[in-house]
Amino acid sequence: MPENSKMVEAITSMDVDFAKWYTDVIKKTELVDYSGVRGCMVMQPYGYAIWENIQKSLDGMFKETGHENVYMPMFIPESLLQKEKDHVEGFAPEVAWVTHGGSEPLAERLCVRPTSETLFCEHYANVIQSYRDLPKLYNQWCSVVRWEKTTRPFLRHTEFLWQEGHTAHATQEEAQEETLRMLNVYADFCETQLAIPVIKGQKTEKEKFAGANATYTIESLMHDGRALQSGTSHNFGDGFAQAFGIQFLDESNELKYAHQTSWGMSTRIIGAIIMVHGDDNGLKLPPNIAPTQLVIIPVAQHKEGVLEKANELKKRLSGDGGRQDAAPTKSIRVKLDDSDKSPGWKYSEHEMRGVPLRLEIGPRDIENNQCVLVRRDTREKIFASLDNIEETIAQTLADIQANMLETARARRDSKTTSATDYADFAKKVENGGFIKAMWCGSVACEEKIKADTTATSRCIPFEQEKLADTCICCDKPAEKLVYWGKAY
């Protein structure tokens, strides 16, 4: 396909320079544009459409598990941020401060929310009085601001979009149940919708959230062997409740503190989609969240009947009419590319944009009552009858979704190794991937490992193994198996 070369030559090969490959893909596929504001991105229509599909899917899962959406102010007064000691220490160094309203200096400066625990706590203190008011299962979709020194599209922005769940419960057991329930929602979402396999586990004390009793995480592995923290869920115990006075009368009329959780997933996950699935031809989007699941490309579209047939197929497949007689099928997100570019150009353009499946239809296909399907994941060509094309495409999209998860899992597993010797460990970190190794539980060893190898503890996985009796870094007895790796 010589006509492809011009289109794809601008993408650097991922083996040559992975970081450049990543930004090339993002720029060429128009996911984001840089703005004049330091560290803030413009999410363009294609990038934002991916986020909308993520939102729709995750929001459905939150509602199924009993959560309700709310909206909190974007500003936090300095005195409110300071109420929980660990929390303010964690966030104050990286917040943006509003000091003036119009031309007037403010009596108290406000920070733009870096996360909203303090705002939810203030509200909960107002509305929770009795055990009948519990649990509160709230979530909000918003943007947050953290004053980052270096930024990178999707992975680290000054401002980014996310959702943050904040819940309040009568007991520590319920809070812990919720913390793990939402971690599992994130893990299921990543695996079933994004085709990204994740390791579930707990963060070490060093890596946990500022103010949490325990932080749980899902960790995914990128194509270049680096890990990405993809979602976190925190159990706060009653620490915030004590700081903010969130108390309720329980069933025996005793005054108790509420137990709280929070959990978040951000646009960062789009970086994971790009780096887990993409290749040198560009994006590869899982069908379940692809803005366009199927692109129809007419061949010899100037010939009689071709565009008509392509349009008819689009109607049938997108479920907006066409076959009134037939049983309604699940509608597919279809795009018809009838622009005046050559078919070859269109093939490579939609391939670059990661459209999971393309349908080619020309005069001879129409004669034979068939079309050609080409899968983005395997590049397999399939000749398909037009009679039951809805079912064929629905099934092929399901196959692509399943295959992308399996491929990602196989790659992740092939890049997951174990080490029981420190020199071997360091070498494996250098090569990338997850390295399983035993740990004594001390922050000192985590810090030494980071200094020696740049690896950080990704998580203490729920599925524990015993590789050795002692820590990979010191001679003390091993407490836990830990996943280590270089991370974004």
Place this chain on the structure above:
Amino acid sequence: MPENSKMVEAITSMDVDFAKWYTDVIKKTELVDYSGVRGCMVMQPYGYAIWENIQKSLDGMFKETGHENVYMPMFIPESLLQKEKDHVEGFAPEVAWVTHGGSEPLAERLCVRPTSETLFCEHYANVIQSYRDLPKLYNQWCSVVRWEKTTRPFLRHTEFLWQEGHTAHATQEEAQEETLRMLNVYADFCETQLAIPVIKGQKTEKEKFAGANATYTIESLMHDGRALQSGTSHNFGDGFAQAFGIQFLDESNELKYAHQTSWGMSTRIIGAIIMVHGDDNGLKLPPNIAPTQLVIIPVAQHKEGVLEKANELKKRLSGDGGRQDAAPTKSIRVKLDDSDKSPGWKYSEHEMRGVPLRLEIGPRDIENNQCVLVRRDTREKIFASLDNIEETIAQTLADIQANMLETARARRDSKTTSATDYADFAKKVENGGFIKAMWCGSVACEEKIKADTTATSRCIPFEQEKLADTCICCDKPAEKLVYWGKAY
């Protein structure tokens, strides 16, 4: 219903004190809570669910008319805000300024967006080069900040949620077509979804948006006779394009400036829903955007079979199973209230929350294969067979929706008067409602009218009439019919 009295006594009658009625309704129905941040509200689940339904419906209308969603940064550098002279004069006095990131002072201060014209313009200057890049039909859902001196739930916040559409076109004609298309989308949305009739027209020079060539508006009338600007659509001509250098090569290879529009609707519209439809018993929500369209209240729920039947009805009506054999009906947003409160208490509680329809079912109803439906809009009681209850309820909800629009229109019309004499005009303003009167077109008369009567020009309606030859305020020839009134 004596058990209702305790529930509803906390709502002040609207005839006694409309402003107090309004805040009572908002507090009692838990739409918003005050926050510790000046002028910022917490949107609680019930209030936010109304906004989610508004978003879903409007967003669908935007997409049907070819628009795509994007997300722009929340910060605007001071120098960027200053690029368009009228715009900065309009907004600079009411913006919040970020001056520090962490502990470092910023080299240039940033304002939190009061509206995003400047950010869209900067992006458009980057991505528009050729006529092939036009039109750009973008929208974003976000929050904006305006440093208001006095605030009021939904009507005037320091921070509020909205959508802002920003488009760029090759010609002035296309921009004007878009401006009016979106005004019509807003008007249709208000009438068909919110049951709020609106007057469409143009704003005077005095009232138009800072930086616009022309501003169009939809104006609605509240229960107390005050007007509310409910949505605006602006034609910018090429003024912003010149200030920001948004140029493209047209088909004959000539460099031209783009023509732009913007249009917005905010959470303010929830204030209109409350004040157009509500009564002394609380909210009255139009079925199309009500979070709960139907509440099922079991009577004598401890008796055998009652809760089972109520649950079965809920399943059937919400379309999540129950009658696998039947044709799928449009699903209804149903809530079953099986709490241990008395039926009478529940009736008045859900009435207060504006649920459009309630279904009562008790042992005798079950025996007779029927239920009782009670409409929130007319309080009419309907005995309905359970056989085709899906259709009965769908039809009743449609009737309620239509009746609410007609009732609101009749009230609006009864409060719309004309004046040709200044003393009569002033008296009519005092009484409230829309007052139609002729105007010479001078800002001086607008200002005198405002000073004398507190009325402002609401709009120059598209449907013009000629009531007199001269201006209501001076002796100069009348140019236009204008709707005047006191406004929120």
